[in-house]
Structures are given as structure tokens and as C-alpha cells.
Amino acid sequence: MQLEEAKNKFIQSWGTLGTHWGINRTMAQILALLLVSDKPLSANDIMAQLNISMGNTNMNIRALMDWSLVYKELVPGERKDFYIAEKDVWKVTSRIVEHRKRKELEPMIRILEDLQNVEGEGESVEEFKEVVNQIHLFAVKSDATLEKILIADRNNFFNILMKLVLK
Amino acid sequence: MQLEEAKNKFIQSWGTLGTHWGINRTMAQILALLLVSDKPLSANDIMAQLNISMGNTNMNIRALMDWSLVYKELVPGERKDFYIAEKDVWKVTSRIVEHRKRKELEPMIRILEDLQNVEGEGESVEEFKEVVNQIHLFAVKSDATLEKILIADRNNFFNILMKLVLK
DNA sequence: CAATATTTTCAAAATTTTCTGAAAGATACA
DNA sequence: TGTATCTTTCAGAAAATTTTGAAAATATTG
CATH class of the missing domain: 1.10.287 (Helix Hairpins)
Known part of the structure; x- marks a missing residue:
């Protein structure tokens, strides 16, 4: 199994699990994506990788921040917001x-x-x-x-x- | 608060709670109804009290039995099946x-x-x-x-x- | 066995939840 | 201040889940 395949499998499974935990599929998938990402991702990156809309991305990122499961990370020289997951x-x-x-x-x-x-x-x-x-x-x-x-x-x-x- | 009102409140709340526990609303409500019923109820009783259809009643009773949360109780002289909840x-x-x-x-x-x-x-x-x-x-x-x-x-x-x- | 009562099934309808994307609102930069 | 970039909102669309009820299957009685 290659790394990319493994990451996708993880994201999918985590998404399913999330729905049983009062977290919707997308919210869980965003968390999973950030958990296995080696660098902070922008809303755009997340949109592209999970194939979801802007609005959906935004709503769920904010829910994750509200739950303190994801944080904003400022990347110098970048205008966009970047996000990282709580990995503990x-x-x-x-x-x-x-x-x-x-x-x-x-x-x-x-x-x-x-x-x-x-x-x-x-x-x-x-x-x-x-x-x-x-x-x-x-x-x-x-x-x-x-x-x-x-x-x-x-x-x-x-x-x-x-x-x-x-x- | 009268007994009937209290029972209904209990059934409604339990129904809502159930949806957070991998149990759908109706399934949780049937369990709640049986929990606060002083006698075994038939599928018909449940249908009438919760205002739900025959099919819905049947499906969820069987799910509850599958989970061992509800049992069949035979009432002598009755042709219908009656049900009681696990109260522990x-x-x-x-x-x-x-x-x-x-x-x-x-x-x-x-x-x-x-x-x-x-x-x-x-x-x-x-x-x-x-x-x-x-x-x-x-x-x-x-x-x-x-x-x-x-x-x-x-x-x-x-x-x-x-x-x-x-x- | 036939008549009747009860339970089960499941396709279609209703409801609830989630997602989209265009538009409005911010924010940063020159 | 004007322009470009990024974020947020939210009404309508899409998807997922739940419910209905008619019909079929099963069980009980005389």
C-alpha cells in the first residue's frame, strides 16, 4: 500500500467513524486530512483534496475550530489562512x-x-x-x-x- | 405535572437522546414508551400511542429485540404479541x-x-x-x-x- | 381447511441532514 | 481609496435517512 492510498483510506474510514460521534462526514474527513498532512493546509487545499465546495469547507473548518480540534496557523508571506489539526x-x-x-x-x-x-x-x-x-x-x-x-x-x-x- | 405529561416528556427526550446513540428516534421512543409502561404493550398499542405506522412499529420493535433491549411477553388468552422493555x-x-x-x-x-x-x-x-x-x-x-x-x-x-x- | 387476525416486507413518499455556489462581507495591499 | 484576494453566509439543491401503508406472508382458531 502506497502512502497516498493509505492516507485516503484513513480519511474515508475516519469520515465514517465520525458520523457515529456527533460529527458529520465532512467535518471528520477534514480532521483526518489535517491529521495526516505534514504541513498546514489552506481552505483551498482542503476543498481540492476532498472534492467539496467552498461553503462546506468553510463551515466545517469553523466547526472544528469551535471544537478546538483544528487551529489556524499563520504562514508568513501567505495571505490565506492555514490550518493544522490537534494531533494529541x-x-x-x-x-x-x-x-x-x-x-x-x-x-x-x-x-x-x-x-x-x-x-x-x-x-x-x-x-x-x-x-x-x-x-x-x-x-x-x-x-x-x-x-x-x-x-x-x-x-x-x-x-x-x-x-x-x-x- | 401530571403522569401522562411526564411520560410524554420522557418519551420525547429519550427519542432525541437516542439519535445521538446510533438508535433512531422511533426506536428510542418505543423503548421509552415500554420503559414507562406499567404493562406489556402490543404493536397496536405502540402504533396508537406514538402515532406511527404499522411498518415502522414492526421494524423498530424487531431492532430493539435484536439489541436485547425489548422482549416478547406472551399474554395468556391473547393472540397478539406483547412487548416489555429491559428496565435494568x-x-x-x-x-x-x-x-x-x-x-x-x-x-x-x-x-x-x-x-x-x-x-x-x-x-x-x-x-x-x-x-x-x-x-x-x-x-x-x-x-x-x-x-x-x-x-x-x-x-x-x-x-x-x-x-x-x-x- | 377456510376464515380471520397478526406480522412482515418493501417500494415509494416524506422528512431530515448535508452540500453547493453565487453573492455579500472582510481583509490586505499598493 | 481602489483593487484583488480570501472568507462567510444562506437559500435552494442534492443526498441520506426514516416513515408509510398496501400487499404478501405467517399464524391461530374453529
Whole structure:
């Protein structure tokens, strides 16, 4: 397998994976392209290499910057903006996890808490509260665990992983 | 808030959350409906309550059974099939995680391994290998950790969570 | 076995999500 | 300031996903 072929394979696979992670295909592909690029790329380079439109490129680069997965890099003597990817796997992962925690888990916890306010007394109300309560408990524990993991630095994280795996 | 309102709110929210978890809206809503139902429901009941078509109902019930999130329950004297949800939060979570591990993480690991076979020697090849290798290492560790967590029973899981949270 | 009830299938329709590209908005340079 | 280059926006187009419902298949009952 030649380098170019390998890079393309990586970009394609990463794109597919991304769609399962709250990231759309193009956004994931841009990230992948920048991850395996040895130099910063301009919006134009990205457009050309992935065969996508200007607007699509721009929108997704900005989303990636918003997620802190891609940074602008100024290239002296160049007027265009150039971009590089965050290459630290742990940072990439933790930023994605953080986003999803904020956008999915935390809103769900708020809703579950709200649902505890259901009125009435009968058995069916109790059963409902019980189900909601179980899920809430679980969600809160998961949230706290993620929080703990996220504030740890990479080394800490690998230590935790190792403890779990070797246990 | 009345019980009915609370149940509907739960079903809607769970439906939205589901779409972020590789489960489509309807599939998640059916699961939610069964989770807060005090008795087994038939496909017809589900159709009526969620206002969805027969085909949609059938397809998603079967997907849920395939994921072991919903079971058939035979009601004596009834010709229809009735369904109940898995109410153990830990089981629900672990089955979803297991599915995603099999369908996303493991295929990615295989691709990353394949990509290590890139030919050539230059610096750019080495850089590519380094990126791929970092991701592969991380993916394998995550996979092993998930495996460990999944084969643990619920108590074990909560113990692990607790250790992490209280650390 | 025939009649009826229930479940399953799947092509077409509806909906949702993503992408395009022309136009408007910035920014840098002379 | 004028011109050229680059970036952003967004309405409409395209693509992907989900849903419908009629028809076929299957199961149950008498």
C-alpha cells in the first residue's frame, strides 16, 4: 500500500467513524486530512483534496475550530489562512467527549430532574418515578465520572485505564 | 405535572437522546414508551400511542429485540404479541455500548492495523505511521477497557465508577 | 381447511441532514 | 481609496435517512 492510498483510506474510514460521534462526514474527513498532512493546509487545499465546495469547507473548518480540534496557523508571506489539526489523541477524544457530555448527557439530567416533579400518588406514579430515578442516578454517576476523567491529564487518564484493564 | 405529561416528556427526550446513540428516534421512543409502561404493550398499542405506522412499529420493535433491549411477553388468552422493555439501566447501557463497540470501534481497529502496512521509507511515511500508531494504541486500550467493563456485572461496574468518582 | 387476525416486507413518499455556489462581507495591499 | 484576494453566509439543491401503508406472508382458531 502506497502512502497516498493509505492516507485516503484513513480519511474515508475516519469520515465514517465520525458520523457515529456527533460529527458529520465532512467535518471528520477534514480532521483526518489535517491529521495526516505534514504541513498546514489552506481552505483551498482542503476543498481540492476532498472534492467539496467552498461553503462546506468553510463551515466545517469553523466547526472544528469551535471544537478546538483544528487551529489556524499563520504562514508568513501567505495571505490565506492555514490550518493544522490537534494531533494529541487524548485531547481529540476528550474534546469530543466534553462536547457530547454538555450537549446530550447534561440536558438529559436536567429533564430527568424535572420529571421527578410528577404529581399524584398511585402505584403507577411510583413506578414511573422509580424508572426515572434509576436512570437519573445512572446519568449523574456517569456525568461525574466523565468529569473526573476529563479534568485528569493524559497520563492520569492512562493510569486510570490501566487500572481498569489490569484489575 | 401530571403522569401522562411526564411520560410524554420522557418519551420525547429519550427519542432525541437516542439519535445521538446510533438508535433512531422511533426506536428510542418505543423503548421509552415500554420503559414507562406499567404493562406489556402490543404493536397496536405502540402504533396508537406514538402515532406511527404499522411498518415502522414492526421494524423498530424487531431492532430493539435484536439489541436485547425489548422482549416478547406472551399474554395468556391473547393472540397478539406483547412487548416489555429491559428496565435494568446498566443492561440497557451495556447492550448499547456493546453494539457500538462491535460496529464502530472494532472495525476501526482493523483498519488502523491494516494501515500500518504502508510501504516506503521517507519522513512523511514515518509521520503517517506515527499518527496511525497513536490512534491505534488508544483505540486498543479503549476497546480492552470497554470489554473489561462489559463483562463485569453491574455491582462491579458501580464499584469501578465509584472508585473513579471518589478518587 | 377456510376464515380471520397478526406480522412482515418493501417500494415509494416524506422528512431530515448535508452540500453547493453565487453573492455579500472582510481583509490586505499598493 | 481602489483593487484583488480570501472568507462567510444562506437559500435552494442534492443526498441520506426514516416513515408509510398496501400487499404478501405467517399464524391461530374453529
